[in-house]
Amino acid sequence: MKVAITSTGNSTDAVLDSRFGRCSWFIIYDTELKSTEFIPNPNIDSIEGAGIASARLIASKGAEKVISGEFGAKVKGVFDSLNIKLIVIKEENKTIKDIIKLFQK
Amino acid sequence: MIVAVASGKGGTGKTLIATNLFALLSKASYNVNLADCDAEEPNSLIFFKSTKESASEVRQMLPLFEPEACTYCGKCEEYCNYNAIFLLPEKRIFRLIEDLCHGCGACTYACKFDALKETEISLGEVGMYRVNSKSKLVEGRLRVGALTPVPVIKETIKASLDSEIVILDAPPGTSCPFIHTISKADYVLLVTEPTPFGLNDLKLSIQIVRQMEKPFSVIINRAGLGSDDVYKYLKKEKIKISMELQFDKEIAMIYSSGKLVIESRADIYQKFVKLSESIIHN
Numbered sequence: 342m343k344v345a346i347t348s349t350g351n352s353t354d355a356v357l358d359s360r361f362g363r364c365s366w367f368i369i370y371d372t373e374l375k376s377t378e379f380i381p382n383p384n385i386d387s388i389e390g391a392g393i394a395s396a397r398l399i400a401s402k403g404a405e406k407v408i409s410g411e412f413g414a415k416v417k418g419v420f421d422s423l424n425i426k427l428i429v430i431k432e433e434n435k436t437i438k439d440i441i442k443l444f445q446k
Numbered sequence: 447m448i449v450a451v452a453s454g455k456g457g458t459g460k461t462l463i464a465t466n467l468f469a470l471l472s473k474a475s476y477n478v479n480l481a482d483c484d485a486e487e488p489n490s491l492i493f494f495k496s497t498k499e500s501a502s503e504v505r506q507m508l509p510l511f512e513p514e515a516c517t518y519c520g521k522c523e524e525y526c527n528y529n530a531i532f533l534l535p536e537k538r539i540f541r542l543i544e545d546l547c548h549g550c551g552a553c554t555y556a557c558k559f560d561a562l563k564e565t566e567i568s569l570g571e572v573g574m575y576r577v578n579s580k581s582k583l584v585e586g587r588l589r590v591g592a593l594t595p596v597p598v599i600k601e602t603i604k605a606s607l608d609s610e611i612v613i614l615d616a617p618p619g620t621s622c623p624f625i626h627t628i629s630k631a632d633y634v635l636l637v638t639e640p641t642p643f644g645l646n647d648l649k650l651s652i653q654i655v656r657q658m659e660k661p662f663s664v665i666i667n668r669a670g671l672g673s674d675d676v677y678k679y680l681k682k683e684k685i686k687i688s689m690e691l692q693f694d695k696e697i698a699m700i701y702s703s704g705k706l707v708i709e710s711r712a713d714i715y716q717k718f719v720k721l722s723e724s725i726i727h728n
C-alpha cells in the first residue's frame with residue numbers, strides 16, 4: 342500500500358507539513374517495498390484550488406492513505422469519493438521518519 | 447462619485463451609516479443611489495418606503511459532464527485555470543468542483559468530444575427599488591446555497607451606477623466580495639467600533655484599502671465603549687476620523703426597529719450633514 346505524507350522538506354528527517362494543499366513536499370511511502378519518493382508540490386502558488394490539484398496528484402500516484410495536519414472540505418469530499426483515507430496528525434514537529442514507523446509495525 | 451461604506455466584520459453599524467447617509471442625500475434632492483452589496487444578508491430595504499421597479503436574475507454558466515462521450519483526454523483539466531476539474535483518466539473519474547468553477551467556458555471550448563455541455567445556474571437576483579424621483583435602492587440578493595456572491599455584487603454595482611452619487615453598502619469581511627466592492631469606489635468609509643476586535647479588523651481593512659490606493663476615512667460607531675486604542679492607532683497612522691457616533695441605546699433601538707436615525711434625532715442628523723459635506727467636498 343502507498344501512503345502520502347505532507348512534508349516540510351525532502352528528507353525523512355523533515356517534519357510533517359500541517360497544510361495539505363500548500364505543503365512543500367509530498368512523500369509517497371510504499372509499505373511493501375519500504376521505499377520513499379519525494380515530490381515537490383507544484384501547487385503551492387495556485388491562487389485557488391491548490392487542495393484539489395494536490396488531491397489529484399496524490400490519487401494519480403495510487404496512494405490509499407494521506408497524512409497531513411488538516412484537510413479542507415472540498416478536498417475531503419474528493420478523497421472520500423475515491424475511497425482514500427485521511428489521517429490527521431495534530432502533533433507539530435513529528436518527523437516523517439516517525440510517521441513511517443507507524444506503518445512498519 | 448462612488449462611496450463605499452465598509453467594515454472588516456459584520457455588526458459594526460455599516461448599514462446604519464449607509465442607509466442614513468443615503469436618506470439624507472436623497473432628501474437633499476441629490477441624484478443618489480444606494481447599492482446593497484451585502485448580498486448574503488441584504489437588509490437596507492427595510493429602512494425605506496419604496497416600490498419595486500424591476501428585478502433581474504444573475505446567472506452563471508456551469509459545465510455539465512456527459513460520461514458516455516468522454517475519452518478522458520485531459521484537455522478540459524489543462525484548460526481550467528481554477529483547478530475546478532478533477533480528472534483521473536486511469537480510473538475514468540471526472541469531477542467538477544462547483545465551488546471553484548468561475549463559469550469561464552474554457553473547458554467546454556477545449557473538449558473536442560462534446561462531453562461538456564453548457565448549462566446555467568442562478569446565483570441570485572438584483573432588484574431595483576424606487577425611493578423617490580431622484581434616488582433608488584439596488585439590492586443584490588444571493589440565492590441560498592449559491593457558491594459565490596461576487597457575480598451578484600458585480601451586477602448590483604453595475605445597475606446602480608446611473609447616478610451622480612452612489613453609496614455602496616459593502617459586504618463584511620476582507621475577502622473577494624469586499625475587495626471587489628472597494629475596487630469600484632472613489633472613496634471608502636470604514637466603520638469600526640472601539641473594541642480590540644474592532645481594531646484588529648480595522649487594521650486588516652486599512653491594509654487592503656491602502657494597497658488599493660483608495661482615499662478613505664474612519665467612522666467610529668458606539669464611541670465610549672471599549673478603550674482608546676483605536677484613537678491612538680488612528681493618530682499614529684494619521685488617519686482621519688470623519689464621524690463619531692456615541693454609544694446610545696436609543697440609536698440602537700431606532701435602528702433595530704427598521705427606522706432611520708436622522709429622522710428622529712436632530713443631533714445625529716447634524717452629524718450626517720457634516721459627514722456628507724466632508725465626503726462630497728473631499
Ligand code: SF4
Nearest residue numbers: 516517519520522557
Ligand atoms: S476534454 Fe472532454 S473528453 Fe477530454 S477529458 Fe475533458 S470532458 Fe473528457
Ligand code: SF4
Nearest residue numbers: 526547548550551553
Ligand atoms: S467553466 Fe472555466 S472554471 Fe469552470 S470548470 Fe470549466 S474551465 Fe474551469
